[in-house]
Amino acid sequence: MTSQYYVPPTSKWPIIAVIVVGCTALGAGSLMTYGSGLPFLLIGLAGIAFVMYGWFRDVINESMGGLYDMQMDRSFRQGMGWFIFSEVMFFAAFFGALFYIRVFALPWLDGEGAKGVTALLWPDFTASWPLMNTPDPSIGGPDAVINPWTLPLINTILLVTSSVTLTIAHHALKEGNRAKLKNWLIGTIALGLVFLVIQGIEYVEAWTQLGLTLQSGIYGSTFFLLTGFHGLHVTIGAIVLIVLLFRVMKGHFTADNHFAFEAGAWYWHFVDVVWIGLFLFVYVF
Amino acid sequence: MKRFALTGICFLLLAALMAGSTYAASINTSTGWNMPPGVTDVSREVYSLHMTIFWICVAISVVVFGAMFWSLFAYRKSKGAKSAHFHENTTVEVIWTAIPLVILIVMAVPATATLKKMYDTSNAEIDILVTGYQWRWRYEYLGEDVSFFSNMSTPRDQIQGLEEKGDNYLVEVDEPMVVPLGKKVRILLTANDVIHAWWVPDLAVKKDAIPGFINESWFLVNEPGIYRGQCAELCGRDHGFMPIEVKAVPQEEYDAWLASRRDAAVAEAAGADREWTMDELMERGAGVYNTYCAACHQPEGQGLPPVFPALAGVGMSVDPEQRAEHIAMVAYGKTGTAMPAFGDTLSPAEVASVITYERNAWGNDTGDMVQPSEIRDLLGK
Amino acid sequence: MTPETTQSVSQHSVSDVASGHDAHAHGHAPTGLMRWLLTTNHKEIGTLYMLFSLLMLFIGGTMALVIRAELFQPGLQYVQPEFFNQMTTMHGLIMVFGAIMPAFVGLANWMIPLQVGAPDMALPRLNNFSFWLLPVAFTTLLATLFMEGGGPNFGWTFYAPLSTTYAPPSTNFFILSIHLAGISSILGAINIIATILNLRTPGMRLMDMSLFVWTWLITAFLLIAVMPVLAGVVTMMLLDINFGTSFFDAAGGGDPVLFQHLFWFFGHPEVYIMILPAFGIVSLIVPAFARKRLFGYASMVYATASIAILSFVVWAHHMFTVGLPLTAELFFMYSTMLIAVPTGVKVFNWIATLFRGSISFETPMLFSLGFIVMFTIGGLSGVMLAIVPADFQYHDTYFVVAHFHYVLVPGALFAIMAAAYYWMPKWTGHYANETLGKWHFWLSVIGVNLTFFPMHFSGLAGMPRRIPDYALQFADFNMLSSIGGFLFGFSQLIFVWVVIKAVRGGVKAPAKAWEGAEGLEWAVPSPAPLHTFDTPPEFVPERDSPSRHSDH
Numbered sequence A: 001m002t003s004q005y006y007v008p009p010t011s012k013w014p015i016i017a018v019i020v021v022g023c024t025a026l027g028a029g030s031l032m033t034y035g036s037g038l039p040f041l042l043i044g045l046a047g048i049a050f051v052m053y054g055w056f057r058d059v060i061n062e063s064m065g066g067l068y069d070m071q072m073d074r075s076f077r078q079g080m081g082w083f084i085f086s087e088v089m090f091f092a093a094f095f096g097a098l099f100y101i102r103v104f105a106l107p108w109l110d111g112e113g114a115k116g117v118t119a120l121l122w123p124d125f126t127a128s129w130p131l132m133n134t135p136d137p138s139i140g141g142p143d144a145v146i147n148p149w150t151l152p153l154i155n156t157i158l159l160v161t162s163s164v165t166l167t168i169a170h171h172a173l174k175e176g177n178r179a180k181l182k183n184w185l186i187g188t189i190a191l192g193l194v195f196l197v198i199q200g201i202e203y204v205e206a207w208t209q210l211g212l213t214l215q216s217g218i219y220g221s222t223f224f225l226l227t228g229f230h231g232l233h234v235t236i237g238a239i240v241l242i243v244l245l246f247r248v249m250k251g252h253f254t255a256d257n258h259f260a261f262e263a264g265a266w267y268w269h270f271v272d273v274v275w276i277g278l279f280l281f282v283y284v285f
Numbered sequence B: 001m002k003r004f005a006l007t008g009i010c011f012l013l014l015a016a017l018m019a020g021s022t023y024a025a026s027i028n029t030s031t032g033w034n035m036p037p038g039v040t041d042v043s044r045e046v047y048s049l050h051m052t053i054f055w056i057c058v059a060i061s062v063v064v065f066g067a068m069f070w071s072l073f074a075y076r077k078s079k080g081a082k083s084a085h086f087h088e089n090t091t092v093e094v095i096w097t098a099i100p101l102v103i104l105i106v107m108a109v110p111a112t113a114t115l116k117k118m119y120d121t122s123n124a125e126i127d128i129l130v131t132g133y134q135w136r137w138r139y140e141y142l143g144e145d146v147s148f149f150s151n152m153s154t155p156r157d158q159i160q161g162l163e164e165k166g167d168n169y170l171v172e173v174d175e176p177m178v179v180p181l182g183k184k185v186r187i188l189l190t191a192n193d194v195i196h197a198w199w200v201p202d203l204a205v206k207k208d209a210i211p212g213f214i215n216e217s218w219f220l221v222n223e224p225g226i227y228r229g230q231c232a233e234l235c236g237r238d239h240g241f242m243p244i245e246v247k248a249v250p251q252e253e254y255d256a257w258l259a260s261r262r263d264a265a266v267a268e269a270a271g272a273d274r275e276w277t278m279d280e281l282m283e284r285g286a287g288v289y290n291t292y293c294a295a296c297h298q299p300e301g302q303g304l305p306p307v308f309p310a311l312a313g314v315g316m317s318v319d320p321e322q323r324a325e326h327i328a329m330v331a332y333g334k335t336g337t338a339m340p341a342f343g344d345t346l347s348p349a350e351v352a353s354v355i356t357y358e359r360n361a362w363g364n365d366t367g368d369m370v371q372p373s374e375i376r377d378l379l380g381k
Numbered sequence C: 001m002t003p004e005t006t007q008s009v010s011q012h013s014v015s016d017v018a019s020g021h022d023a024h025a026h027g028h029a030p031t032g033l034m035r036w037l038l039t040t041n042h043k044e045i046g047t048l049y050m051l052f053s054l055l056m057l058f059i060g061g062t063m064a065l066v067i068r069a070e071l072f073q074p075g076l077q078y079v080q081p082e083f084f085n086q087m088t089t090m091h092g093l094i095m096v097f098g099a100i101m102p103a104f105v106g107l108a109n110w111m112i113p114l115q116v117g118a119p120d121m122a123l124p125r126l127n128n129f130s131f132w133l134l135p136v137a138f139t140t141l142l143a144t145l146f147m148e149g150g151g152p153n154f155g156w157t158f159y160a161p162l163s164t165t166y167a168p169p170s171t172n173f174f175i176l177s178i179h180l181a182g183i184s185s186i187l188g189a190i191n192i193i194a195t196i197l198n199l200r201t202p203g204m205r206l207m208d209m210s211l212f213v214w215t216w217l218i219t220a221f222l223l224i225a226v227m228p229v230l231a232g233v234v235t236m237m238l239l240d241i242n243f244g245t246s247f248f249d250a251a252g253g254g255d256p257v258l259f260q261h262l263f264w265f266f267g268h269p270e271v272y273i274m275i276l277p278a279f280g281i282v283s284l285i286v287p288a289f290a291r292k293r294l295f296g297y298a299s300m301v302y303a304t305a306s307i308a309i310l311s312f313v314v315w316a317h318h319m320f321t322v323g324l325p326l327t328a329e330l331f332f333m334y335s336t337m338l339i340a341v342p343t344g345v346k347v348f349n350w351i352a353t354l355f356r357g358s359i360s361f362e363t364p365m366l367f368s369l370g371f372i373v374m375f376t377i378g379g380l381s382g383v384m385l386a387i388v389p390a391d392f393q394y395h396d397t398y399f400v401v402a403h404f405h406y407v408l409v410p411g412a413l414f415a416i417m418a419a420a421y422y423w424m425p426k427w428t429g430h431y432a433n434e435t436l437g438k439w440h441f442w443l444s445v446i447g448v449n450l451t452f453f454p455m456h457f458s459g460l461a462g463m464p465r466r467i468p469d470y471a472l473q474f475a476d477f478n479m480l481s482s483i484g485g486f487l488f489g490f491s492q493l494i495f496v497w498v499v500i501k502a503v504r505g506g507v508k509a510p511a512k513a514w515e516g517a518e519g520l521e522w523a524v525p526s527p528a529p530l531h532t533f534d535t536p537p538e539f540v541p542e543r544d545s546p547s548r549h550s551d552h
Ligand code: HEA
Pocket: B060, B064, B099, B100, B101, B103, B104, C157, C271, C272, C274, C275, C317, C318, C336, C337, C339, C340, C341, C343, C344, C345, C347, C375, C376, C377, C378, C379, C380, C381, C382, C383, C385, C386, C387, C391, C394, C395, C396, C400, C403, C404, C407, C408, C411, C412
């Protein structure tokens, strides 16, 4: 290999990142434990945003300055790929929990299967999914659940479409058609934001009208766990896309060198795929 | 070379030590070196399975370590050994993949058979619901109207070293579980708070007691005796202090015991029909408190903040306004915390006396009395 | 290795940089504390990891000694049950996440770039971030001990609901520290994979990599696959504790056992995360001191991969007593037993490497040989544990404690020690003191066996684990274990002494410090200069690959 792999000099960003991440964790911990610590949490979160800005700016400058080669590009790609894999496993844990509850735990509580004797403890319980009545009635299930064929269906269409629009934008980038790139990227972001708004409406409705909350037994727990973390990822993805949009407008990326764009796109597609799983197993079936 | 010889001797000594003690373990089962063979057919089967796999492992060790130490000895550089150049050989690699596979199958076959037997809880003649509490067991003989708590009976002074330790230190209880000989006993296991595990080595039964779920297991004892065990799942502070005692007795003795248990329950319930004096309540209450409450709230009511609140001098126990809340707390417990509901497991007399005790002990001196009849009426017993 | 490969290596030593004379192109380097806080250099970060893990070994070890002191005799002597449980929990957590894992990551940082001929890790700044998260995570974890209600007291496996509804208030901080350590591990693993897959010197194919690199590649994959699951399950705990969800509560339709499934889906691969790099280390050291090439390189690689794959389908062997359906018990029993086959292949290959070698017994070799013997003992007791009916008797007794300490202490920890002695010349430029090394080894071997061998007996005789006090029949074995524990613990101070001595001086080492050693790391001078392989070194598979067909 003739080119030299770029080894960055010492950098202040990682250690600042550690400090702000630690600050966030401490703030969150004491907020939950002692009810105070919000300032720490907020400072931490703001700090994280600041670090991302500074750290990525350095990287972008290095990249634009021609310090990187193909090998570096591959490192970034692999890094992003494995990171997404780790996210897949994070969601896999939650889906695993959902399936375990539905396939094993609830039937057992209702007196079926290998641990059916358990029903002795809950004589009045009948299993169902969505679980409207919890084994211990004092916890209380939801009054109703979200109909998949209303807002969730719209959201599905929105997200799937956004994956398509993003791909179109990517192709535009590869063709060097900047205007098309910009427009389709804006379209993608808009779809993502509308998704988030609808998800918000759905949450408010669930919480205030359907009695579907984190506290309403295992259905509410899994519902908000899965959709909540997904929503968080959509939010992050949307922020990433917005940053990409700004960079596009500043003239960053070339037709054959635009790793950051691709990484953002992979992330978006991943979030989209997770949603399909959610739509099927949280809402429909 | 001298250095190698020394090294070798050290290794050999160690190996001899370990081999010697394992051998001792295999012949001497009464002094607590090895798994007890136990007193049921299943436990003996488990024991022989254990010994089979143990000897297989010993044999594997002898071969593997033998080959290794011989190589170390024979091919020392200090003795001028020159290294050979081979570095692979498909035939031997296939062989040493296949042989372990065969050995494993040899182990798996009897294991599967025994496991199937252990899982067969059908045709049991007696059903006992065993519930784990922090930190005691409760036994309910289903269909017999008999249920009671079983608490460790080793005095705290023995644990603190203020008194000499008895023979059954930490593995003795106030009320053992009693079972008849020759009957298949099915136990249904659950828990009231956290996960516990019910384990009696001589019966080869170890099964988790999980809150909200029921696990099954069974045993059939043929030899009379007292079989001791312990909780085998970390369940909090006094996990080390929740022993199990199973007493296997002839059928007649078992029947008599059941009858006496029922009589005692009737007498206990009758306690709620009469008026108790303060002294009576306080005396009974002290006993109940030390058995059921002191583990969390501490003998002097000082608690272990922030998890276990103090009862002496603070809170509802000294507040004349909160007598009703206090009764409700003890009777119904508080879900989402460690505070259990005692209303349906203790008798009205016990509940009433412990509340009275709390309201008057350790300088709480509210002068309030709670009568058993009040509790009985509240709980509708 | 031929001398040509050393040509391109730059010649600045660590001390040049420390005194601010770094001639390297990156401008003025910070000094003092700032140097360590800001560094992006894989060797410096590797050093940080190693020192951190040594500190954690002593903290976690001190906790173990509190446990052993309390268990020296029946009765409660020094600590109360509440604190005892915190010691057990913290000891387990700190040893696993603070001592063993960071030590392996430190070794990976130091040695993987050297072994694949890379100038540094693939993502050097991320590397710094990964490391410095750890001190924050563990300071938080240790701080919980001083919070009201005490620290985690529910075992390192933190089963719900003991760790949710019944846990002390500090549990939130415990969860967040697990999150931080988890992020650190995931990012570290990503970095390691990218380095291995992408930064190998031209000509080095996958099957030309050293086994240490191979085992770490697979370990990193395991880390990325299972650490997120741990993050997921602690997040669910957080919700159950603070937001009223019912994941682990049957009253709302959840199940406490769900926690265990998720935990062990992480937990079992986790134990292999702690042993696979050890296999890699031993696979380098044994050939080096037998002066003979590793037997069965390819099958070693396949065996490692098989162990990793199997590790995803055996998790419930930790849960045989929770009341799984019979078919599940059988499935997990068989799959667990199967792991003995590839592991056996590894043991046999090491022995075949020794066979007809030309063997010498320097300290790294002693630790490796100790590893082989005692890891096998621990592995065999593992197979016994896999037999379900027998495990009903073994489970949650000291027999299990004996099993996992055999695979972890004379297993993982001995391999780390072996690696430290083996690469000490490369790190410091000086050989570790042989005499002290031998003392360290022999006292450790005696101590470790005295501590953990009797635990087999106390466990079989019926002593449950995680108890602060025990019935009288277990007294003798416990006394032996405690004596052994203190002997072993204090013997580790010798190691500290050895390290200090080697840093300050000692027998100077040449580039290739060991006669029989192979690998690119021996092509750079000892001590390795701060920057190595600025241009990729030459690698000729027919000559340099550990899987080459001919011998030269
Ligand atoms: C480095 C860590 C490590 C390693 C490598 C292993 C390796 C193995 N472990 Fe262990 N284990 C732990 C760490 C580890 N374990 C820990 C920490 C716990 C407790 C967790 C807790 O509860 O706190 C535990 C608990 C544990 C249990 C649960 C016990 C219980 O709680 O009831 C079981 C049960 O199956 C088990 C099995 C095995 C098996 C079969 C292997 C196998 O991989 C071993 C394979 C090796 C060999 C078999 C030896 C070499 C092979 C040969 C020489 C070939 C010939 C052999 C045969 C044919 C048998 N382990």
